[in-house]
Amino acid sequence: MNAPLAERIRPKSLEDYISQRHLVGDKGILTKSIQQGVIPSLIFWGPPGVGKTTLANIIAEESKRPFFTLSAISSGVKDVREVIEKAKKGSGLFTTKNPILFIDEIHRFSKSQQDSLLGAVEKGWVTLIGATTENPSFEVIPALLSRCQVYILNSFDKDDLIALLKRAIQKDEFLSKKKIRLKETEALIQVSSGDARKLLNIFELIVESEESITITNKLVLEKVQKNTVRYDKTGEQHYDIISAFIKSIRGSDPNAAVYWLARMIEGGEDVKFIARRMLISASEDIGNANPTALILANNTFQAVSTIGYPEARIILSQCAIYLANSPKSNASYLAIKNAQQKVRETGDLSIPLHLRNSPTKLMKDLGYGKNYLYSHDYENNFVAQEFLPEEIADTKLYEPGKNARENKFRERLQQLWKGKYKY
Incomplete structure (x- = not known):
């Protein structure tokens, strides 16, 4: 076998x-x-x-x-x-x-x-x-x-994974000789994360030394915790480790971030895969709390793509430590998430006439661009006017994060809009 x-x-x-x-x-x-x-x-x-x-x-x-x-x-x-x-x-x-x-x-x-x-x-x-x-x-x-x-190709869903387990029990030359009962499968499905190969490797690990066994959630979790290394040896925790890495950055723990980075480097992980995830985190988890993080992460991606291992590990480490030590804000991430949800709920709302482009006489006659106020003609390059469709006027989608830089954003928005968005 x-x-x-x-x-x-x-x-x-x-x-x-x-x-x-x-x-x-x-x-x-x-x-x-x-x-x-x-x-x-x-x-x-x-x-x-x-x-x-x-x-x-x-x-x-x-x-x-x-x-x-x-x-x-x-x-x-x-x-x-x-x-x-x-x-x-x-x-x-x-x-x-x-x-x-x-x-x-x-x-x-x-x-x-x-x-x-x-x-x-x-x-x-x-x-x-x-x-x-x-x-x-x-x-x-x-x-x-x-x-x-x-x-x-999509991750296996719950029904697919259960069907796979049942087929293994029935058709595998070795497992078919055992008495295996699937009493609970939630833990198996959860730890496999839609990865069929990972599911089967974990399942084999659990049942290989037993002639008769009942699969329960408790049993699965106990076995997996004791034998993590065995089913990780071929890189099957690829997504679990990058998840731990990003969560360590998000949690402002540079020590943990460097540890998980080392795990990926020692496992031969693609430098661009690591750098790309840090680039995403720089925007999603840090955002405007420290905009320089995005610049550094982008430069890191470009640098490691050119240099490669082994020297790229130093650049990855520098970036990971910088991101972990940066102030955090997911305000931009939440803003676009809120905006997309609003679009799904309201559909293609009409663009206000004063915001429309008017390159032809006909468009101007139809009122395109009429009454638009050019911000630079006003004090502080600002004048209050509505930029959202009428149906969702005054809707607030962006909430500044609670950090030094975005606190200044909040103060400025309150000063400009006089409480319109209630910042």
């Missing part, structure tokens, strides 16, 4: 594939293409453990195509070119259908590595299927992205 449970019960056909019904269900976008064997180059984007690799294997199997796989972590331009050359020459290794080249974690490929794929994809020597946990708009070069269809 050397292979892990997730590998032993990996689906071999669409019929056995659980989840992603929007792609491979009866009316899925990919279902017909797979059945007909007409496969375009694809990018699968989604979190870990949602079946990206499995789906690529199934596509190759169902369309009867040769299947080659490369990992962006360990493969270089030379490896890519070797597969492409085999595809071009044939050498008796390929059928009349072009082979599928699956590249896991394609976001880790450099520009030159991605460039090496372009000609083969464009000329149809290979059908590329890339898998990524990162937004391909940022991580895949435009020329390659334009030649691929991008499909999003």
Whole structure:
């Protein structure tokens, strides 16, 4: 039983594939293409453990195509070119259908590595299927992205995860011989966070030494706490650790922030992934309490993207410590959240006439721009007028945070608007 449970019960056909019904269900976008064997180059984007690799294997199997796989972590331009050359020459290794080249974690490929794929994809020597946990708009070069269809794979929902557990109990050669009862599954589902592979690894950890066992929430939590390292060894806590890192920054604890940063660095985490999350935190958690944080985080992202490991660790550490020590405000985050909710509730409200653009005579005759007051013509570059649609006039969406800088914002807004928004 050397292979892990997730590998032993990996689906071999669409019929056995659980989840992603929007792609491979009866009316899925990919279902017909797979059945007909007409496969375009694809990018699968989604979190870990949602079946990206499995789906690529199934596509190759169902369309009867040769299947080659490369990992962006360990493969270089030379490896890519070797597969492409085999595809071009044939050498008796390929059928009349072009082979599928699956590249896991394609976001880790450099520009030159991605460039090496372009000609083969464009000329149809290979059908590329890339898998990524990162937004391909940022991580895949435009020329390659334009030649691929991008499909999003979602985290497994509760029903999918329970179905997966039941199938493991019934069909796995080893688990089917045990007496396993699923009394409670909430803890299993919670700790797996929609990651099927993580769920199965935890489940196997719990039941592997028992011949008869009843799964309860208490049992799961006890086992997981005692054996965290065992199911983390392949990086399955990728999102848990980045969560701990960001929460440490948000909680103004530089010691914890550096610890979780070190955990990611030692695990070989992508420098751009870490820097991108700090860039988000600089705006979401610090915002206008210290606007310089966003500038530093953006410079950090640019720097580590250029430098890479090992020196990038120093820059990441500097930024993490700065962010952790910065005053905190989520006022900007809450403001846009409130504004989006108001838009959803009220729909496309009419834009006040005085705020509309009036480039033509007809628009001016219709009143576009009429009675608009140009702020710079008035004292302190301000004049009171309504900027919101009539239906939501006086609605306050932004509440300044309680910190030195935003306290000044509050004072200025009160002075300008004379209590209109009741700051």
